[in-house]
């Protein structure tokens with residue numbers, strides 16, 4: 090025999106000798122009672138099961154009933170107080186009895202009417218007289234209340250129950266309990282073996298046309314079943330953080346710079362007073378372009394001033410490198426190794442017109458380095474470039490700006506380490522504490538531009554600047570321990586899907 094799953098479960102849980110309640114079966118089979126009830130009636134129709142119904146009454150005290158169970162009925166309290174006051178001899182005014190009987194408000198009315206109803210005495214013209222032969226200890230209503238209160242509501246007469254119900258001291262409820270017992274046919278069926286019938290997942294035209302739909306068991310929806318997680322489109326973690334960085338910097342009064350990814354070495358390095366034999370300028374460090382491999386249009390006057398800064402320095406105390414300076418090299422094209430090339434173009438008045446202080450600029454753009462790929466280095470990464478041009482700037486301004494910037498991302502533990510850059514003096518590297526490893530990781534580099542950079546550009550005030558790594562900021566924000574989880578060819582999609590960006 091083949092039966093739907095729930096029916097099989099009911100049959101297997103039912104007994105032939107002892108009625109079992111639907112709710113017990115529901116608990117045991119881990120099904121809901123409605124499904125079990127339906128299955129039980131279907132089995133009863135098939136003659137495999139007997140279903141019996143038993144109606145039981147449950148009685149519960151109302152709040153007032155509970156109160157009286159604890160503090161006695163108002164009429165009983167009135168009777169006791171009256172006896173103590175000697176009201177069996179002389180009628181006592183009600184007023185005098187209220188306090189000793191602990192009655193007030195509506196309880197007074199309740200006490201008086203029930204006192205009279207139960208024949209505890211008489212009330213006339215505001216005075217109470219009692220019948221000394223009454224015994225409130227055997228008050229049936231009081232006894233019933235305490236019996237119900239202590240859950241032993243056996244043997245309470247229906248009259249008393251009705252009276253207490255009228256007084257709204259209790260509520261009566263009828264509950265129907267259904268129990269099942271296996272019939273002989275049920276037992277036989279079980280012994281012969283019952284299989285779980287296949288369930289139909291979808292109603293088809295064929296099922297309808299053949300009438301078969303009436304006999305099949307439809308699968309129930311399981312709204313708690315595990316389902317495949319569907320990942321909707323989502324802005325990349327890094328892009329989200331980049332957007333946030335931009336908003337923060339705009340909020341701090343900065344404008345956004347842009348410029349070429351491929352640029353002349355002049356803007357990437359020479360304008361920055363980077364000696365032409367600096368290791369970062371060798372073919373190991375940079376991605377050079379071969380076609381075209383150089384540009385012609387450089388601002389001639391600036392080229393001359395930069396050449397002279399490199400060769401002999403600027404002003405009185407600056408020396409320069411006293412080495413040859415090759416203009417051809419300065420015209421060579423490469424992917425920018427940092428976005429400080431943009432700062433140079435802006436400071437030179439090349440990009441945003443006349444550049445008078447005060448100015449604040451930033452960019453969140455890609456830089457390219459021929460580094461060795463590892464957990465903290467990528468060949469291309471995003472730099473958060475920034476510059477502030479103003480009359481009087483100090484290291485304090487630099488630190489204050491970083492403190493404020495990182496604070497917006499909830500990062501408060503940042504460290505400054507004196508550093509060397511050919512183009513800034515003083516220079517500082519920045520470190521932040523990784524949230525999961527606890528290690529200090531380098532998050533940026535900064536400083537105040539040297540006169541050898543500023544003078545050729547025609548800038549005669551202070552300029553502080555920095556390059557912060559967006560990916561390192563992202564590591565601090567997301568807890569990523571490997572930069573390659575965030576971007577590159579090995580990104581961990583699961584990490585990106587679930588990464589929490591908190592700030």
Ligand SMILES: N[C@@H](Cc1ccccc1)C(=O)O
Pocket residue numbers: 426427428429510513533534535536554555556557
């Ligand atoms: N260009 C530097 C960052 C920097 C920019 C401006 C001033 C000082 C430092 C780097 O890539 O590390």
